[in-house]
Amino acid sequence: MTRLSPLAALLIALAPMAAQAESPQMPATSLAQLVDQAEIIRITNAIDIAVDRKDWETARSYFAETIHVDFTSLTGGDPATIPADALIAGWAGNLTAEKESFHLRGNHQVSFSSADTATVYSHGYAWNRMERGLAPENGGEALWEVWGSYTHDLRRGARGWEVTGMSFTATAERGSSFVRNTPGS
Numbered sequence: 001m002t003r004l005s006p007l008a009a010l011l012i013a014l015a016p017m018a019a020q021a022e023s024p025q026m027p028a029t030s031l032a033q034l035v036d037q038a039e040i041i042r043i044t045n046a047i048d049i050a051v052d053r054k055d056w057e058t059a060r061s062y063f064a065e066t067i068h069v070d071f072t073s074l075t076g077g078d079p080a081t082i083p084a085d086a087l088i089a090g091w092a093g094n095l096t097a098e099k100e101s102f103h104l105r106g107n108h109q110v111s112f113s114s115a116d117t118a119t120v121y122s123h124g125y126a127w128n129r130m131e132r133g134l135a136p137e138n139g140g141e142a143l144w145e146v147w148g149s150y151t152h153d154l155r156r157g158a159r160g161w162e163v164t165g166m167s168f169t170a171t172a173e174r175g176s177s178f179v180r181n182t183p184g185s
Contacts, residue, residue: 044152067164116156143176
């Protein structure tokens, strides 16, 4: 038997009220879609939590074998389809124990293109801190921050929902380019 997250259990309990609250501005959503939506949002948030904890195995568990990534607004280059293991290895190589990170996501909007494929758009904020940035030769600033929007594409597979695509569009950033660009040691 599948164990439901607390949010999914709450949605199930509230489903009768949601059906009664139907209006032209907010069409009724099926209970299954509400549960899927809660799970999809949980996954996108859980990726950030795993990254900040540097729990790379858990972070990897949310992705399909290959993933289409687009971080070109931050890194330049071109979008690419890569093994999810390479994405996680890149994050692990940059966000070592020396570099603290904090990711925050909100304003999720989930849309379904079929019962087994979905896209979630959300706003995101990331904060990185590294003491070595304080050294005068490294710019004298220990922080780097970025704001923007994420789009995650997901599909339902044998293991449940998994991320097949991820893009980030930066809208603003500030702080130390040293902290941003230097892998921790």
